[in-house]
Amino acid sequence: MALSTMIHNHLPTTLSTGVNRISAIHGHQEVVFDLPKTNKTSNRGARRLAESLSNLLHLHIEPPSSRKNLQLSSWDLIDEEKHNTPTTSPKELVADKWRDIHGSMDWDSLLDPLHPWLRREIVKYGEFAQATYDAFDFDSFSEYCGSCRYNRNKLFEKVGLGKNGYKVTKYIYAMSHVEMPQWLERSHLMDTWSKHSNWMGYVAVSDDEETHRIGRRDIVVAWRGTVAPSEWYEDFQRNLEPIGVGDAKVEHGFLSIYTSKNESSRYNKSSASEQVMKEVIKLVQFYQGNGEEVSLTITGHSLGGALALLNAYEAATDLPGLHVSVISFGAPRVGNSAFRDELDELGVKTLRVVVKQDLVPRMPGIVFNESLQRFDDITGTLEWVYTHVGAELRLDVSSSPYLKRGFNPLGFHSLETYLHLVDGFLSTDSTFRSNARRDVSLVNKACDILVDELRIPSCWYQLANKGLVCNEHGRWVKPRREPEDIPSPIGEAHDHNLRIEMQESYQMSYAS
């Protein structure tokens, strides 16, 4: 019997809360495949991924051993202590270091050991990206499915980033002319805010206090990603498209999301590219016009990291002389080596934060072969096609005592896992930072990777009663969204108001 057949036949599947888990024993180590809850097709894809991976890794798959009762232990003490520690360190003045932090020296000698200033700034930008997940409306019974649950003025406050020193100035929407698996969230309803567009990110700008601390006016673009990109493989294998005027080529699915528009659409009469560039150019001109030093920092996780690179390429081309950097998390390869070389020439500084165990940054490179039964590592043949850019901060799941051992694609790829590992990273030779302060519980928001001893439920980030509330008559109803939080293309187009806001803010800061 062929190994693949044997594995297939013995593959046990069990259900836990919203997650399909496939377990295997590799030596003495339990290997757990956590597959995202999602539609049938992608579930099949995810299972194939698990099967193929286990085949590649020569795992002998067995039913998981029964869970042992947890011992109360020193974990309790750790727990108690941690509960009363603030989650953030005091902010330091990094005004004279910002160029280093953003890659002027290509992060040389700053990554290993990781410089504390840099660690803090990486987490800051990662939390900008995390906000795009936390505020996203995934409710397929809502007419606002695929939008942001809050208007731009409330976003940071609602996701716990009210004190981050930035202000959102613009929301970005995207659509795609090509079928890119699993990026678009769609409502089941007929009458929806938009049929083809999703909220895809936002532009924000540092306020005066933060600007003072970080040494320049910082414009941030945060791009939303997707949680389960296992089905990008096939798309990757086929499709590279030219970008710019040279030999640079990039994956056509990412490019389509970045550039697609449609006259009859409400939110994408202009493309994501046009929306973001219009806003960025306006902000840059405004603040440069006031004599300020300005930087553009683009961030994103997964698909969002890919869009960040496309955005950086365009911004650096259109705004020569502007300091453009990308801090991406778990991003796949995006383009060919000419794309990388052009980014270098344009002066785009890219820091890729990568978890060693995460599969996505290895895409493409590990792909399914045609039989879809096993992985082929075809890095050798694809390397010349898809190339990573910039510097890499490499993290290791096994460095954290809070994370379970075992194979867990969803957990490895989760942005909260990334932020936890950045927070705890000292150097490749050191153990996890003992005074790391970021809340460990956050890691399990949308996956199941924290050790059981912490007693944090898996996938705990959820609304009470899925958003239903009991009204004064005792009926459970879905409340209407606040009018101010209902997406509106007109509201988004009101740049006029923003300009006035900026002027006022600027005048006030100089008057005071």
Add this chain to the structure above:
Amino acid sequence: MALSTMIHNHLPTTLSTGVNRISAIHGHQEVVFDLPKTNKTSNRGARRLAESLSNLLHLHIEPPSSRKNLQLSSWDLIDEEKHNTPTTSPKELVADKWRDIHGSMDWDSLLDPLHPWLRREIVKYGEFAQATYDAFDFDSFSEYCGSCRYNRNKLFEKVGLGKNGYKVTKYIYAMSHVEMPQWLERSHLMDTWSKHSNWMGYVAVSDDEETHRIGRRDIVVAWRGTVAPSEWYEDFQRNLEPIGVGDAKVEHGFLSIYTSKNESSRYNKSSASEQVMKEVIKLVQFYQGNGEEVSLTITGHSLGGALALLNAYEAATDLPGLHVSVISFGAPRVGNSAFRDELDELGVKTLRVVVKQDLVPRMPGIVFNESLQRFDDITGTLEWVYTHVGAELRLDVSSSPYLKRGFNPLGFHSLETYLHLVDGFLSTDSTFRSNARRDVSLVNKACDILVDELRIPSCWYQLANKGLVCNEHGRWVKPRREPEDIPSPIGEAHDHNLRIEMQESYQMSYAS
């Protein structure tokens, strides 16, 4: 190719929120098997159930058709209107009808059409049973997993029954010496409130106002059930045990839960039977001693309905002359015909509320054969063994315009579905009651059976962030349970306090 093989090979499985769904097409009707999220074994069992059933029903299984976008329609209007209607009707005085309501005439001519007084009382008792689910702690990372989340004084208030006119006097705990599949919820932790016992129900008594309305002091016992009893089959086939001194026999799993105790246990030094009977006898003696008329009404859903019958058998035996009635929902058969005959002789009045499509009330009777590949309807051979008792109120899922068509075992068995159908039932010849007021949204609390047009999410009854809350330091932690809500065998044993409470309440009601 044999049909069963073909079905097995083509059986598609998809994941939705916490529910494994298997779909089949039967003619033009989609048939949906909703399988409970649970452990691997039971999931296999549930799938076998679905497979075997589809075989039995000669279904040709195909992948489900893709979901169509929902049209906004008259549902919106219905929705709007319903949102502003109170969920309860004004309470009427039924003091002179209570014996009829509780079966003195064996509910002759009260069930079809269903008398409005009776409908209201059936829903009242059903909500007592529903409270045992709503307040149960299912969190396997909690040291209180398997207990009630609130102490007895807060229970009704917390589950929205604060105005029901009853007061909980005692919690009941159960354990089992025999392995009964899927009844015990266990914590993963080592240090837990109890290793082998679960909160299994409670005793309550009507307050003076309700006593006045319903014409007698009503003692209620509500028994908790289980949600997914598909694995009882095998147990049923083998094991009948004697109860009482005659020929009566009952299923040994149910009897074990009702009667098991263990000296070294904290909550079951006495059995559920001993706990409930001690409390009931005390209450009966107290109120009868004060010259009041007293009734005992025992309710429960599923397994809880089976325990209700055992409890009624014991109460009627030990308290001759007491009016004992059972109102059960979706209960399986419990014992043999001698058991039924003895219940009759003891004067126990039983109203079984049964949804026609629910499989559980047909248990045993439809069981797996040994190959576990298909159903055998062995009613013919088992009928003499297991016999239903009392009168039946038969409901039909297809009578409600709010419920999806298609096979949905979890939805059919759910107590909230039962209560919805009771609320809408006029007679077998009538359509759904147009002025039914019970909140339809409740039906989807723990299943997925409401039509999509209502836009009520499936399985929506859930805690915000699975019970984690953000503390003052910005950390997400599981709050400790309020000391007053921590189960305590000592607290439960403090009958002394209760007696004082009763005395005071009694004296006050006579003083006023």
